Amino acid sequence: MGTSPLAARLEAVWQQQIDDGYLLGDPRGPVETRTAADPDTGVAFRFRWLPHRAVRGVAAVLAEHGIYDPGCEDQDLPVDRRDPAGRPCFLCAGMIRPCFPKEVLVPLQAGGRDWLAGANFAWLGRNHFTVASAAHEDQRYDPGVLAAMLDLHRDTGGAFRVVYNGAGAGSSIPWHLHLQMTTDPFPVEALAPGADARYPLPLRRFFDAGEADAAVGAWHGRDPSHRVNLMVAGPGGAPVIHLFYRDSRRPASAELGAMASFEACGDMVFDDPARREAFEQADLAMVRRALADITPRLGDAAAAGA
Numbered sequence: 001m002g003t004s005p006l007a008a009r010l011e012a013v014w015q016q017q018i019d020d021g022y023l024l025g026d027p028r029g030p031v032e033t034r035t036a037a038d039p040d041t042g043v044a045f046r047f048r049w050l051p052h053r054a055v056r057g058v059a060a061v062l063a064e065h066g067i068y069d070p071g072c073e074d075q076d077l078p079v080d081r082r083d084p085a086g087r088p089c090f091l092c093a094g095m096i097r098p099c100f101p102k103e104v105l106v107p108l109q110a111g112g113r114d115w116l117a118g119a120n121f122a123w124l125g126r127n128h129f130t131v132a133s134a135a136h137e138d139q140r141y142d143p144g145v146l147a148a149m150l151d152l153h154r155d156t157g158g159a160f161r162v163v164y165n166g167a168g169a170g171s172s173i174p175w176h177l178h179l180q181m182t183t184d185p186f187p188v189e190a191l192a193p194g195a196d197a198r199y200p201l202p203l204r205r206f207f208d209a210g211e212a213d214a215a216v217g218a219w220h221g222r223d224p225s226h227r228v229n230l231m232v233a234g235p236g237g238a239p240v241i242h243l244f245y246r247d248s249r250r251p252a253s254a255e256l257g258a259m260a261s262f263e264a265c266g267d268m269v270f271d272d273p274a275r276r277e278a279f280e281q282a283d284l285a286m287v288r289r290a291l292a293d294i295t296p297r298l299g300d301a302a303a304a305g306a
């Protein structure tokens, strides 16, 4: 099975960004990983120690690494007025080009939109890209979002998993539409057939885009706080759409903080040096508690058919 042209292009950009010194940490080395097997579902939940991420928001450290150019702050950068901190939108190309001059932006078309993919310098996995809409538009689900995820999955021959975090369900920037992609398989991909209801976070898997889109619409329609995490994986010609039911009133867990698609898919990320012990002690019971913390109130999910 050959590599698709898009997967090859993205993997080449990833290598180039490593060579450029644009990625934090050691993206070539092994990631320190622990797992906890869940006999109920066949899933081995994963704990990843990614301490390079602890400095991702520290401009001075990023400048030291040559990732961020503070000189950009003298320029007129795009700002969304709703950001209470008044920061520039770091998913807009008008911010990325002057502030992150080493970042290679790959133009893509998917689901009827134009996008720009860039390697995530605070990577969570191999070939981890953020794919932002070319236009500055809200992180809001529409059928074109799912269509774009499916296009990107197909165009990479299934090599890249594609995720979407609803605003208030792990999305860091609610006013700029974005997806993420990685070639690392997610733990949830090992979920046994027919075991959706046993997964410790409300989940349904779909093999048909129309059915998945209808289920997302039904969930969003039931309550204005309802959100979703979506993940597309599987063979290039036979995508599996994972729909995780979320609620913006429950964005975080006590032990892991804000939880997004990676955590929903079974990848628990630890990046705070002060939390090393928590990483070393993490187990299946902790995963179940964390996913219970972000589970929508009982009744809602069941009523939606989760």
Ligand SMILES: [Zn+2]
Residues within 6 Å of the ligand: 078, 089, 090, 091, 092, 135, 136, 137, 175, 176
């Ligand atoms: Zn923007």
